Amino acid sequence: MLDLGVTGHRPPATGHVSPEEPLPLGATWRTLYLAVGATLAAVIALLALFTRAFE
Amino acid sequence: MSPFDWAVLAAALAAMVAYGVWKGGRSRDADGFLLAGREMRWGTVAISVMATQASAITFLSTPGQAYADGMRFVQFYLGLPIAMIVVSAVAVPLYHRLKVYTAYEYLETRFDRKTRTLTALLFLVQRGLAAGLTIFAPSLILSVVLGWDTRVTVLVIGAAVVIYTTSGGARAVSRTQTLQAAIILVGMVAAFVAVVSLLPADVSLLDAWRVAGKAGRMRAIDTSFNLTDRYTLWSGLIGGAFLQMSYFGADQSQVQRYLTGSSVTQSRLGLLFNGIAKVPMQFAILLVGATVFGFYQFAAPPVFFNPAATAKARSSVQGPRFAAVEASYRSAHAEQEASARALVSALRRRDGGEGEAVGAYRAASVRSGALRAEAISLIRSSDPNADASDTNYVFLSFVVHTLPAGLVGLVLAMVFAASMSASSAELSALASTTVVDVYRRLLRPGAGNGHAVLVSRIATLGWGAAAVLFAEYASRLGSLIEAVNILGSLFYGTILGVFLAGFCLKRVSGTAVFGAAIVAEALVVACFVLTPISFLWYNVVGCLSVVALAPLFGALPRRALLAPATGE
Numbered sequence: 310m311l312d313l314g315v316t317g318h319r320p321p322a323t324g325h326v327s328p329e330e331p332l333p334l335g336a337t338w339r340t341l342y343l344a345v346g347a348t349l350a351a352v353i354a355l356l357a358l359f360t361r362a363f364e
Numbered sequence: 365m366s367p368f369d370w371a372v373l374a375a376a377l378a379a380m381v382a383y384g385v386w387k388g389g390r391s392r393d394a395d396g397f398l399l400a401g402r403e404m405r406w407g408t409v410a411i412s413v414m415a416t417q418a419s420a421i422t423f424l425s426t427p428g429q430a431y432a433d434g435m436r437f438v439q440f441y442l443g444l445p446i447a448m449i450v451v452s453a454v455a456v457p458l459y460h461r462l463k464v465y466t467a468y469e470y471l472e473t474r475f476d477r478k479t480r481t482l483t484a485l486l487f488l489v490q491r492g493l494a495a496g497l498t499i500f501a502p503s504l505i506l507s508v509v510l511g512w513d514t515r516v517t518v519l520v521i522g523a524a525v526v527i528y529t530t531s532g533g534a535r536a537v538s539r540t541q542t543l544q545a546a547i548i549l550v551g552m553v554a555a556f557v558a559v560v561s562l563l564p565a566d567v568s569l570l571d572a573w574r575v576a577g578k579a580g581r582m583r584a585i586d587t588s589f590n591l592t593d594r595y596t597l598w599s600g601l602i603g604g605a606f607l608q609m610s611y612f613g614a615d616q617s618q619v620q621r622y623l624t625g626s627s628v629t630q631s632r633l634g635l636l637f638n639g640i641a642k643v644p645m646q647f648a649i650l651l652v653g654a655t656v657f658g659f660y661q662f663a664a665p666p667v668f669f670n671p672a673a674t675a676k677a678r679s680s681v682q683g684p685r686f687a688a689v690e691a692s693y694r695s696a697h698a699e700q701e702a703s704a705r706a707l708v709s710a711l712r713r714r715d716g717g718e719g720e721a722v723g724a725y726r727a728a729s730v731r732s733g734a735l736r737a738e739a740i741s742l743i744r745s746s747d748p749n750a751d752a753s754d755t756n757y758v759f760l761s762f763v764v765h766t767l768p769a770g771l772v773g774l775v776l777a778m779v780f781a782a783s784m785s786a787s788s789a790e791l792s793a794l795a796s797t798t799v800v801d802v803y804r805r806l807l808r809p810g811a812g813n814g815h816a817v818l819v820s821r822i823a824t825l826g827w828g829a830a831a832v833l834f835a836e837y838a839s840r841l842g843s844l845i846e847a848v849n850i851l852g853s854l855f856y857g858t859i860l861g862v863f864l865a866g867f868c869l870k871r872v873s874g875t876a877v878f879g880a881a882i883v884a885e886a887l888v889v890a891c892f893v894l895t896p897i898s899f900l901w902y903n904v905v906g907c908l909s910v911v912a913l914a915p916l917f918g919a920l921p922r923r924a925l926l927a928p929a930t931g932e
Contacts, residue, residue, distance in 0.1 A: 364582070
């Protein structure tokens with residue numbers, strides 16, 4: 310817990326991010342970001358197909 | 365409304381408040397009250413950020429948007445997954461490492477106090493007004509459709525939110541949002557099932573969607589590049605990404621939600637889940653509206669969905685003419701319904717008669733559309749201040765007039781849940797910024813932890829009262845809603861630019877960024893006043909201007925940069 314009394318003006322932290330738990334299925338952040346991007350591309354393609362199907 | 369509907373609504377309201385008070389507990393330290401002890405798992409973070417973004421207007425207006433304008437509004441959210449990736453990769457680890465309570469704290473460690481104070485104050489003004497509107501907007505729609513007193517609805521929503529947010533802080537907000545999300549999900553699914561079951565026996569769901577498609581309501585993607593068109597693939601992907609990056613990266617109402625995550629991993633996973641689920645969720649809400657449109661091709665809709673405006677027109681000097689237009693509209697819609705049935709038959713037969721049936725249906729739609737336009741013109745002439753758009757009233761009007769007892773209460777509970785989830789997050793964020801960036805930074809730097817929690821509770825109560833008061837005031841200033849929404853979009857790009865300069869431009873000083881932000885804001889205002897460019901692009905202009913100008917200002921001699929600011 311951090312005392313609010315020192316939150317007013319702190320020097321930039323130089324420490325590292327605390328150790329993190331492993332990601333699901335042994336993935337890396339890079340693969341997760343790519344998965345989100347690929348999902349977006351798939352959603353756009355599906356929306357385009359949806360538009361064509363009902364036009 | 366039936367007694368059963370009232371019972372469902374009252375039970376849902378009581379459950380939400382009681383659950384919030386119970387799950388919120390009594391936090392005795394700032395970490396617990398302002399960031400839920402930083403102990404949330406990614407699922408709670410994901411639900412929390414989604415529930416914060418989706419207010420009651422999302423569930424009331426979005427189906428109406430699809431009814432009136434089709435599915436293309438979904439493109440507004442296409443930039444969100446991109447923004448989730450950027451915020452997860454850049455902002456989340458930084459905020460966690462610095463252990464900040466608010467996004468604006470970071471700006472002081474990176475730049476200086478004036479930049480932190482400026483952005484914090486901008487947030488307080490903008491979000492303080494928005495909190496009032498979050499409560500007021502659904503209250504107005506409920507008052508118009510159901511005849512409820514706006515002041516009572518505002519007071520009920522405001523009081524319910526203040527009770528559990530003041531009691532349990534951020535933990536109460538996050539925990540209650542999971543219950544509220546469940547109520548919202550059940551309400552939307554029930555509404556969709558109901559509209560499907562209400563279609564005529566000889567019209568399938570696919571038939572209704574096909575007819576809606578021929579009326580242009582199923583067009584979800586528009587690949588044209590037009591800066592003045594509000595919703596295209598490109599404005600959504602590019603302008604939307606900048607808007608969502610600013611909202612999720614620099615708006616405390618969202619930053620606070622994912623800072624409740626127990627680690628960088630949990631916060632990131634919550635945001636990435638939002639990046640995957642948000643567009644399909646909005647698509648589903650729009651599809652409910654498109655299905656309601658399909659339903660009204662086989663059942664007569666009112667000529668205008670705002671009953672208060674319609675009643676006013678009927679009782680005005682234009683009353684007889686308005687009644688005649690309503691009668692003509694009913695006849696025209698009967699013809700339109702017949703042409704819609706002929707279209708369904710032609711689409712099923714697939715014998716080449718489809719083109720003719722589409723032409724007849726569209727001609728009938730044009731005739732009834734012209735009568736509706738005439739009715740709106742009469743409404744405007746009977747009341748020049750009347751809103752010519754009835755988009756906000758389509759869904760609730762459908763619910764109240766067609767759904768069975770019990771379901772109406774459930775959908776209204778959904779509206780209350782959405783309004784409460786968004787406004788509670790806003791109040792909690794306003795309280796944390798008030799205490800951390802203003803009270804503890806500028807007024808009482810030495811106050812203790814317990815005192816900070818007490819002031820946080822008072823700030824939550826104060827912002828809740830301010831939101832209710834503003835909501836009461838807003839009922840007399842209809843155009844203010846639009847003005848405040850535009851005001852918010854005018855600032856988001858510049859604020860994002862300040863944060864991006866902090867993240868990416870390592871050698872730029874606070875004064876250079878401050879100067880760049882002022883020039884960027886002037887450019888955004890110039891775009892708003894002098895050009896027809898759609899508002900989503902303001903975010904791109906503001907952000908890129910700050911990022912481009914800050915290094916240039918940094919290269920200027922210090923005296924040259926300070927001269928305009930000091931009036932020399």
